[in-house]
Amino acid sequence: METTDVLVxxxxxxxxxxxxxxxARGHRVLVVEEHGRVGQPVQCAGLVSQRVLDLAGSTAMVRAPVRGATVFGPSLRSIGFRADAPRAFAIDRAALDVHLADRAAHAGAELRTATRFDGLTGPANGLAIARLTGPDDRTTEVGARLVVGADGVGSAVARAFRLRRPVEILPAFEAEFAATPGDPADVEVYLGRQFAPGLFGWWIPDGFGGARIGVAADADGTPAREYYRRLVGHLERRFGRPLPRPTSYVASGIPIGNVPRTHGPRVLLVGDAAAQVKPLSGGGIFTGMRCAEIAAGVADAALRADTLGADALAAYERAWRAELGEEFRxxxxxxxxxxxxxxxxxDAVIDALRGGKLAATIVAFGDIxxxxxxxxxxxxxxPSLLRLLPKALGAWWGGDAYRAPDVAPGPRRK
Ligand SMILES: Cc1cc2nc3c(=O)[nH]c(=O)nc-3n(C[C@H](O)[C@H](O)[C@H](O)COP(=O)(O)OP(=O)(O)OC[C@H]3O[C@@H](n4cnc5c(N)ncnc54)[C@H](O)[C@@H]3O)c2cc1C
Structure with missing residues (x-):
């Protein structure tokens, strides 16, 4: 049977x-990807912070810097924010995935596409035995000292290792348009029950004159596609003309919530598989990559010491929660x-934010x-904003000591 140190x-x-x-730290790493091409199909709006580019070590995938945002309330009154410097980047998401997979291959990892992890056939000889189905439906087994589950929202690894995932899966629907009107340096966010109850709708420029238009909304029985249709209808009225036919569609889910355990004997979960997703935006690229770095550090030490039980790997759980757990909570x-x-x-919150200094505060402190x-x-x-919101929010917010994460969080009040 084939063996490896780490099966990703x-x-x-x-x-x-x-x-x-x-x-890069010298371990034998096998990466299996169920799709035939890395990065395809794209399931993302591709809006990221500078931190993602730093973690990727490249800006090659950037299509457009984003300097501002306009947030529309349910009655379509809006508030706009503009910064002098880019605050986010619209990227070619497929290019990011390809770049990162290339980097792993250059570091020495073996990548097998069109190869699916189907489950475990058991532990044997101190290894987790994974069943893989490759091209032509050929089934093989691989023995791994450690399995890293980075298999997204529907994680088969989490299921195989019996790691519970009581998270909310927010349905999302998005389409890519080759050409749309709108400001190419600005994103638009749409709030309200009509467009996206529970989260928001978005219009994100793609840097080539087109845009990604989508929604993520609470599963209340209405499909996310229906909210998407309403948003497109609204945009067509706003721009005064029909949008062209989309070039592609994405229907997916965003995991939001807290997975109680993201580790176990011989296993770590990272990224969407671990629900390491920002609850207010559904974005998970930065948080997933950052947690993957933390996972690699802990895994490196555990592999060297050959202590791959739950106790040793719990260091990962502690480390990523210490860095990001407070923000997630x-x-x-x-x-x-x-x-x-x-x-x-x-609408009242939007109106309150439109007043005076608050927009400037958002520009100064906004950090996706x-x-x-x-x-x-x-x-x-x-105080007017606090009056609009449930009392519990003010009390809770004011009472807790603020703990900064290790990574630079953006500008702070002096
Ligand atoms: C519509 C939409 C828009 C989004 N927009 C943004 C955004 O603008 N910015 C942002 O930061 N985040 C965004 N996100 C979230 C972001 O896409 C995810 O958080 C991110 O992709 C998570 O990365 P990951 O590596 O954990 O998982 P994924 O990117 O989902 O990668 C998991 C990989 O595992 C593979 N896989 C799954 N099962 C198996 C298996 N059994 N065997 C082998 N391979 C398997 C999949 O094919 C996939 O390639 C968006 C999500 C959606 C749905």
Missing amino acids: VGAGPAGSTAAARLA RAQYLRRVFARLSDAEL DFPSHVARELLRES
């Missing part, structure tokens, strides 16, 4: 980041409050990776 399941941003780091709380707001209350920072600043500055 999934060649998305999280899997390829873990694979590159572990291969705050953002999850804010999202729950946000999801309960009526359309009238959302750590959105709770700006929320905190806004609540501090605006």
